[in-house]
Amino acid sequence: MKKFNIKSPLGIFLIAVIPLVILLTYSGIRLDLTKEKRYTLSDHTVKVLESVKKPLTVDVYLEGDFPASFKQLQSETRFMLEEFRKINPKIDFKFIDPIKTKMSQDTLMAMGMQPSVLPDVKDGKISQITLFPYAVIKYDKRGVSIPLVVQQAGIDADQQLTRSIEGLEYSLVSNIKNIAANKRKKVGILVNHDELGPEEFHSFMQLALENYDAGPVIPKNQTELTQEDLPLLKQMSALVIAKPRKAFTDNEKVILDQFIMNGGKTLWMIDAVNAEMDTLTRSQKVMPFPVDINMTDFFFNYGIRINPALVKDVKKFALLKLVTGEVGGNPQYTSLPWPYFPLGIAENDNPITKNINPVKFEFPTSIDTLGGRKNIKTKVLFESSERTLLKQVPNYVDLKEIASVDSLGQMEIPSTPKIFAVALEGKFNSAYASRIERKGYPGFKSQSPENKMIIIADGDVGRNKMHKGEPLPMGIDRLTNQEFGNEQFLRNALDYLLDDSDLMALRNRNIEERLLDRNRITEEKANWQWLNLLLPLVVIGLLGGLFFWLRKRKFG
Secondary structure (H helix, E strand, O other): OOOOOOOOHHHHHHHHHHHHHHHHHHHOOOOOOOOOOOOOOOHHHHHHHHOOOOOEEEEEOOOOOOOHHHHHHHHHHHHHHHHHHHHOOOEEEEEOOOOOOOOOHHHHHHOOOOOEEEEEEEOOEEEEEEEOOEEEEEEOOEEEEEEOOOOOOOOOHHHHHHHHHHOHHHHHHHHHHHHHOOOOOEEEEEOOOOOOOOOOOHHHHHHHHHHOEEEEEOOOOOOOOOHHHHHHHHOOOEEEEEOOOOOOOHHHHHHHHHHHHOOOEEEEEOOOEEOOHHHHHHHOEEOOEEOOOOOHHHHHOOOEEEEOEEEEEOOOEEEEEEEEEEEOOEEEEEEEEEEEEEEEOOOOOOOOOOOOOOEEOOOOOEEEEOOOOOOEEEEEEEEOOOOEEEEEOOOOEEHHHHHOOOOOOOOEEEEOOOEEEEEEEEEEEOOOOOOHHHHHOOOOOOEEEEEEEEEEOOOOOOOOOEEOOEEOOOOEEOOOOEEOOHHHHHHHHHHHHHOOOOHHHHHHOOOOOOOOOHHHHHHHHHHHHHHHHHHHHHHHHHHHHHHHHHHHHHHO
């Protein structure tokens, strides 16, 4: 028998490859060869995982009999948690089948989970299956439920799965960061300028309290912010100003300026025009008028101007449900387009607006970005469509306009797309650096460290509706039964402002869809089944015949 030569090409190949295969098998080392590096954790994620000091458990409710698409989500989740455990052994996980463990839907919903009813397509037949695709993170006697499936309208099941996988790392690691934090950041809600009331701002407070300590900032003198309020403001990482209707004094503007110069983040929801839908519904006609809160020069310092003119979008708008008739004494409702309620639809890959439902604005105005401000980057979050109209005020808004939404009314002009919301980041310069007011402020700073700010030209974007005296979830329109993305938008806005680990960048992760053609699979299923059955037999037969012919030729 001929001896095996280790110096032959085959021998060299085996000597080089076999140890490498053994090393990779038992060491757990994995090579990520995907274009988008979907199996590689970011450096920011690794830092967060390494900061976990106590045992942390993740219970994943993705076990059992469910569609193949969810098997992929299960596999991706399992892989990611395995990577988490490699980085920090204090992190452990387990997959739970709620049906096998006989957990009731009431128990799961009490844990903050909402059922997902999804289509299951098999052999051309469509059925529905109810799942609870959530993960529960437990740490130091605390717990939080995380949805693993993106809830976004207007996308099909495959897109929903892809976007859920794209956001998986951010969803898990951001919640791990929040629950394992030794100290929660504080968010102050400014109170004293006729802002939104507690009932109208209830939903926002609930979402803020999920990850932060949030509470009102009330001036000590009950009149205006003064230097007596500085100790309280210094405790705040961010300040939210929601629909102020009373003008800020010059002294308050210096206080807010220095809050920003000292690194404080700000979220502004500003109404430059007073127009209320409740008043319009009752009277059928209302005259909006400009609201001057004495902040024009303040925002100008950051390259921002909020214009006192209503924006109508005749292409991207929400529906208004009105009584349009009566049958047998019962009112008949019809959903009609209302261009004064434009929709903010994400058209870029900004992590604040990506993968959320359209955001509903109510009687918004527009923002001009003036530019020319050093060290400041301005990013547009939402803007209107190319079919935009501007309505100058004071001017009448009439419910009858709903019959001709794309017609020009009195004092209305066509316009290019208008900006509804912007994010600013960089080193901000004080508007009072060369003014005498600086002498009255102890420890005055002329420039901030790296800072962030979000300005929205609509004070109602964070307001929740009321029903029978109870607050509804933000973004829910009870009449049209639509769910808008206002809550997720403002949650992302807060996370963006207070994200010191750069985790928000993970929301921009893109995974290229490489999906099979389902129609072609159905049409060619039988052909491929026969091919898979017969081809191996044919190959074996040919190889057997070739072997028999070679043997006969050699020994015949």
